[in-house]
Amino acid sequence: MTTDIHDYLAEFEDIPGTRVYTTKRARQGYWLNQFAMSLMKAENRKRWLADEEAYIADWPVTSEQKEALLARDYNRMLDLGGNIYYLAKIFSTDGKSFVEAVSTMTGMSVDEYKAMMQAGGRSPDGVRSIREGR
Template sequence: MAKQDIHSYLAEFDDIPGTRVYTAKRARAGYHLNQFAMSLMKPENRERFKADERAYLDEWPMTEEQKQGVLDRDFNKLLDLGGNIYFLAKVFSTDGLSFVQAVSTMTGMSVEEYQAMMNAGGRSPEGVRSIKEKN
C-alpha cells in the first residue's frame, strides 16, 4: 500500500457532501469561537450575551466572520470556521432551541422532516458520495 501524504488524506474529508469533519485544523481555527460558546454555560454569561450580543462577542478574539456567523445563527458557516457542534449547542440552547430544531436549520428541512428522517435511520447512504465527482 502506497503511503499517502497527510495533507492529501485530510483534504479528502472536504469531499464528503453535507459533512464537516472536525479536524485539528478546524479545532485551531475555532478555538476562541468554541471558548465563547462554552462560556454560555454560565447563566450570568447567557444574560450578558442576550442583553447585547455584539458587545459580548467583541470580548472574544474571534474573527469578524465568526462573530457574524454567531449573530446570523449560521451554524453551517460556524462549523466551516472551526465551530464544534457540541460547543455550538450552547448557542442554540441559549436561544431556547432544541438540538433537533437547530440542526434542522442546517439541513434545509423542517423540524418534522428532519426528525422523521432521523427516526427512519438517518440520511440514506445512497446518492452523492463525493462533491467533486458528484456521485
C-alpha cells in the first residue's frame, strides 16, 4: 500500500492544539526564526527593545508574522512557521520564562498551567481529531 506524502502530512493538521513542525512550516517560518535567533546577540536585543518596529523592518518577515511578533501571539507565530525553540529567544528577551510564555498559549494563568503540568499534563480525554470532532 502506497501512502501519498501529502495525505500523510495533512494528517498532522488534524491534531487539535498541536502544530507539527514540518518542512513546509520550516520554509514558511525561515525568516521569522532567523529574526528570533538574531536576539541571541545583546546588541540586537537592545535594538529590538528600543524600537520593535524599526528593528523588525530590517527582516523580510510577512505582514502576518510581523503582526504576531508585535502582539507576542506565540500560537500565531507557530501557525506561521515559528519554532518554539527559536521563539524562546523572543520571550526570553521580554524577561519571560518558558512557563510564563507557554501559559499564555494555553489561556491559563501561570499557576493554572504549572498545576496542570504537575498533575500530569493535559487530559487525553476530549477532542482528538479536528476533522472528526472527536
